[in-house]
Amino acid sequence: MRRVRYYQYGGPEVLTVEDVDPPAPQAGQVLLRVEAVGVNFVDTRFRRGPGSGSIFERPLPGRPTGDVVGTITRVGPGGDARLIGRRVAALAEDAYADYAVAEAQWLAPVPENLGAGDASMLAMSAPVALRVLRSAPLRPGDTVLIHAAAGGVGHLAVQLAKLLGAGTVIGTARSARRLDFVRSVGADVAIDYSEPDWPDRVRAAAPGGVDVVLDAVGGPVLQASLDLLAPFGRAVVYGAATGKLEHVPVVSLFALRSVTGFNLTAWRRANPDEARREMDELTDLFAAGRLRATVHAGLPLTEAATAHQLIESRSHTGRVLLLPGGLGPGAA
Ligand SMILES: NC(=O)c1ccc[n+]([C@@H]2O[C@H](COP(=O)([O-])OP(=O)(O)OC[C@H]3O[C@@H](n4cnc5c(N)ncnc54)[C@H](OP(=O)(O)O)[C@@H]3O)[C@@H](O)[C@H]2O)c1
DSSP states (O other): EEEEEEESSSSSOOOOOEEEEEOOOOOTEEEHHHEEOOOOHHHHHHHHHHGGGGOOOOOOSSSOOEEEEEEEEEEOOOOOGGHHHHHHHHESSSSSBBBEEEEEEGGGGOOOOOHHHHHHTTTTTTHHHHHHHTTTOOOOTOOHHHHHHHTTTHHHHHHHHHHHHOSSSEEESSSHHHHHHHHHHOSSEEETTTTTTHHHHHHHHTTTTTEEEEESOOOOHHHHHHHHEEEEHHHHHHHHOSSSOOOOOGGGGTTEEEEEOOOOOHHHHHHHHHHHHHHHHHHHHTTTTTSSOEEEEEGGGGGHHHHHHHHHHTOOOOOEEOTTTOHHHHHH
């Protein structure tokens, strides 16, 4: 089978397609024949190596993770053989491949009629988008500021904020094309946060301050966002795309503000039943067409480097997929 790894840190060109035997699932694991892989931003940072920032350190060889959609072909020792043949989504390591191993515990069953783009969101991106909103917690009528709203998690968070009853949703992104996209998925206001006066534009859209901020950008964007919070406003920090980990000045919280951190693994460990229930809830929303993933590009497996280029150049809107199973009509 084909598999993509990297053996040195660097640009997208270090991604290497190799021919290897399919992996064997261990106890508690399943083997998937991969139909599609959602490519995530964080893996572009891991690939660049430690220079990307201390939170992006991963050992070599690099084994990209990804949101795999596929069919179970084998189960590990002691596993439930009835799973074979089921279409599922899972976050997997060594995911850019024709076959990938995944933990059985966090498989998301995928209805047959769900496209690969929507399905690729079920294992990680959609659960993150929903839970960061609920961690705030978002309350009906709240004004919500969502940074990097044109990205994979971001464009789902905009839709989910509306579904959860948010009032005004403000999305940020760079470039006019991406701002149009942010509006098209339901944001009331879209603001270019590469412009230095972006906080003033948020203030103009939300004169009383924002109730909720979702941030996975970090650096000055996070710093400025804290000042935009209304009394009792809540910021949820779930990443740092800039690689800059800011200290949150305690004094900035005295104006009745709070900051919460979020990580999906920690959430699943802390409350596995609720985390599982939310995966089912999201599957129902996608199946009903109430939540939709936009697929920016569906590429052959051998073009993993192009997928990383698209994400690093910040030109993608929504999801970038690799399609080991082929580029058939239903692929994306
Ligand atoms: N905590 C968790 O459990 C968890 C799980 C999954 C993902 N995440 C985080 O969620 C965020 C979104 O993930 P995703 O895979 O959906 O990525 P994505 O949003 O599709 O891509 C990252 C986006 O970040 C923005 N960005 C801001 N500053 C950037 C910089 N200096 N360099 C590059 N991009 C920058 C870009 O949008 P603009 O060009 O419009 O600024 C870019 O499109 C990531 O930060 C990721 O680490 C966290």
